[in-house]
Amino acid sequence: xxxxxxxxxxxxxxxxxxxxxxxxxxxxxxxxxxxxxxxxxxxxxxxxxxxxxxxxxxxxxxxxxxxxxxxxxxxxxxxxxxxxxxxxxxxxxxxxxxxxxxxxxxxxxxxxxxxxxxxxxxxxxxxxxxxxxxxxxxxxxxxxxxxxxxxxxxxxxxxxxxxxxxxxxxxxxxxxxxxxxxxxxxxxxxxxxxxxxxxxxxxxxxxxxxxxxxxxxxxxxxxxxxxxxxxxxxxxxxxxxxxxxxxxxxxxxxxxxxxxxxxxxxxxxxxxxxxxxxxxxxxxxxxxxxxxxxxxxxxxxxxxxxxxxxxxxxxxxxxxxxxxxxx
Amino acid sequence: xxxxxxxxxxxxxxxxxxxxxxxxxxxxxxxxxxxxxxxxxxxxxxxxxxxxxxxxxxxxxxxxxxxxxxxxxxxxxxxxxxxxxxxxxxxxxxxxxxxxxxxxxxxxxxxxxxxxxxxxxxxxxxxxxxxxxxxxxxxxxxxxxxxxxxxxxxxxxxxxxxxxxxxxxxxxxxxxxxxxxxxxxxxxxxxxxxxxxxxxxxxxxxxxxxxxxxxxxxxxxxxxxxxxxxxxxxxxxxxxxxxxxxxxxxxx
Numbered sequence: 001x002x003x004x005x006x007x008x009x010x011x012x013x014x015x016x017x018x019x020x021x022x023x024x025x026x027x028x029x030x031x032x033x034x035x036x037x038x039x040x041x042x043x044x045x046x047x048x049x050x051x052x053x054x055x056x057x058x059x060x061x062x063x064x065x066x067x068x069x070x071x072x073x074x075x076x077x078x079x080x081x082x083x084x085x086x087x088x089x090x091x092x093x094x095x096x097x098x099x100x101x102x103x104x105x106x107x108x109x110x111x112x113x114x115x116x117x118x119x120x121x122x123x124x125x126x127x128x129x130x131x132x133x134x135x136x137x138x139x140x141x142x143x144x145x146x147x148x149x150x151x152x153x154x155x156x157x158x159x160x161x162x163x164x165x166x167x168x169x170x171x172x173x174x175x176x177x178x179x180x181x182x183x184x185x186x187x188x189x190x191x192x193x194x195x196x197x198x199x200x201x202x203x204x205x206x207x208x209x210x211x212x213x214x215x216x217x218x219x220x221x222x223x224x225x226x227x228x229x230x231x232x233x234x235x236x237x238x239x240x241x242x243x244x245x246x247x248x249x250x251x252x253x254x255x256x257x258x259x260x261x262x263x264x265x266x267x268x269x270x271x272x273x274x275x276x277x278x279x280x281x282x283x284x285x286x287x288x289x290x291x292x293x294x295x296x297x298x299x300x301x302x303x304x305x306x307x308x309x310x311x312x313x314x315x316x317x318x319x320x321x322x323x324x325x326x327x
Numbered sequence: 328x329x330x331x332x333x334x335x336x337x338x339x340x341x342x343x344x345x346x347x348x349x350x351x352x353x354x355x356x357x358x359x360x361x362x363x364x365x366x367x368x369x370x371x372x373x374x375x376x377x378x379x380x381x382x383x384x385x386x387x388x389x390x391x392x393x394x395x396x397x398x399x400x401x402x403x404x405x406x407x408x409x410x411x412x413x414x415x416x417x418x419x420x421x422x423x424x425x426x427x428x429x430x431x432x433x434x435x436x437x438x439x440x441x442x443x444x445x446x447x448x449x450x451x452x453x454x455x456x457x458x459x460x461x462x463x464x465x466x467x468x469x470x471x472x473x474x475x476x477x478x479x480x481x482x483x484x485x486x487x488x489x490x491x492x493x494x495x496x497x498x499x500x501x502x503x504x505x506x507x508x509x510x511x512x513x514x515x516x517x518x519x520x521x522x523x524x525x526x527x528x529x530x531x532x533x534x535x536x537x538x539x540x541x542x543x544x545x546x547x548x549x550x551x552x553x554x555x556x557x558x559x560x561x562x563x564x565x566x567x568x569x570x571x572x573x574x575x576x577x578x579x
Contacts, residue, residue, distance in 0.1 A: 222421070
């Protein structure tokens with residue numbers, strides 16, 4: 001178990017450094033790291049501190065968030081096909097962002113876009129809570145999430161449909177593909193508190209998720225408060241996924257594939273899968289964001305497109321393996 | 328000492344009364360069998376007594392805080408759920424959940440409790456196996472071991488021996504009887520009246536929304552009660568090998 005932790009943490013650290021030294025500005029590895037740490041005047045320090053550092057930090061935070069939330073969601077629903085977007089937060093955050101772009105709020109106000117997306121996420125999670133209720137079964141939570149996701153998607157499509165401005169429509173489509181390009185440290189400061197808060201909430205679920213392996217009845221009889229777990233899960237997921245979507249757009253498949261991929265390595269225990277999946281998600285998103293910059297450096301390849309391109313075949317393989325092993 | 332006390336207890340589902348007017352006490356050292364036809368409310372009674380569903384009246388166990396209840400009663404539900412392909416030992420360790428503080432690792436005492444539970448259920452050979460790949464009966468034994476590892480004064484199990492082979496049915500009932508001898512109490516619901524008659528120290532018969540009989544097996548399983556509640560005729564005899572109950576035929 002500690003070996004897996006060291007392996008994943010090492011991978012994340014290596015990819016984080018790689019993410020810092022890869023970019024269109026051809027700067028040597030030693031020079032760029034020195035500029036980052038030592039500072040000083042000059043363009044290299046500026047590139048490192050204002051462009052590459054926020055990008056690498058955001059990839060770390062958002063990848064970790066999606067992996068963690070995915071593992072928590074799968075553990076709570078006891079379903080390996082659950083995804084952090086299931087409760088409708090990413091869809092409603094996207095709707096908030098789309099409205100901000102369409103109305104010009106995003107252009108007129110410095111950080112209007114991420115703030116509008118956060119407002120959308122908050123509205124989405126409140127609606128899900130009203131629909132699903134604080135108690136109730138996991139099925140009502142899934143149904144409420146699907147309803148909110150569908151509604152948000154329909155409203156997003158409606159905005160695109162009625163958009164009189166082709167540039168805004170274009171911007172919306174590109175934003176929805178998800179990207180970490182051109183993000184600043186302010187984006188980090190917007191996302192960081194929510195992601196830390198949400199991650200701490202989700203981390204408290206470990207023991208309850210383990211107990212839920214035996215079913216809701218057995219877990220409750222062992223002193224696990226299901227109602228509180230459910231609220232913690234919803235708010236924790238909403239905080240990390242809402243903040244992630246707000247600054248990076250919709251990035252799919254990380255929260256779905258990473259927990260599934262790492263489950264055999266933690267003995268399938270949902271509690272341990274939380275931290276493993278957080279590290280794995282960070283590694284996957286850092287790697288994907290490096291790939292975006294390496295494969296087509298001049299074409300602005302979108303991060304969400306790459307994670308989907310990596311994730312979908314991997315997912316198909318996992319389905320095949322699941323069928324074969326009855327896992 | 329009373330481990331479970333129900334007073335004026337009942338269960339309602341929607342507007343329908345499933346059970347009502349139940350008063351009973353379970354003391355230490357008892358192996359209580361809850362019997363009754365399908366739909367008599369055996370599961371409902373146990374779940375409501377634990378405080379897991381809507382109830383009316385008082386239950387001493389449901390009144391406890393969730394954590395205290397986890398240390399007072401172990402519950403083995405009828406549905407044998409194992410959601411993930413976990414190995415047997417960590418699965419049995421889940422029974423220690425109510426004894427562990429937040430973030431606390433299992434102590435030597437916890438590991439010893441898990442070992443005792445696995446030995447009782449004859450699971451030493453399965454320690455490192457993946458629980459979801461075991462047969463249904465083997466999974467049932469793993470889940471009983473999980474409940475045993477909780478090491479609570481009272482254990483409640485909903486049809487724990489359904490689907491076990493005869494040797495393990497007998498062995499499981501015997502380990503419940505051993506627990507009762509050691510001063511714990513066990514409440515089990517079961518359909519096998521032969522095993523119930525042989526191993527339980529007390530039988531509670533549920534029928535028509537209430538307790539139809541409550542007492543030692545020989546006094547409870549009268550020809551009249553068996554015909555009235557189960558609609559069968561049966562052979563009941565105290566033999567040198569203990570009490571023997573064998574259902575014979577359905578009576579109109």
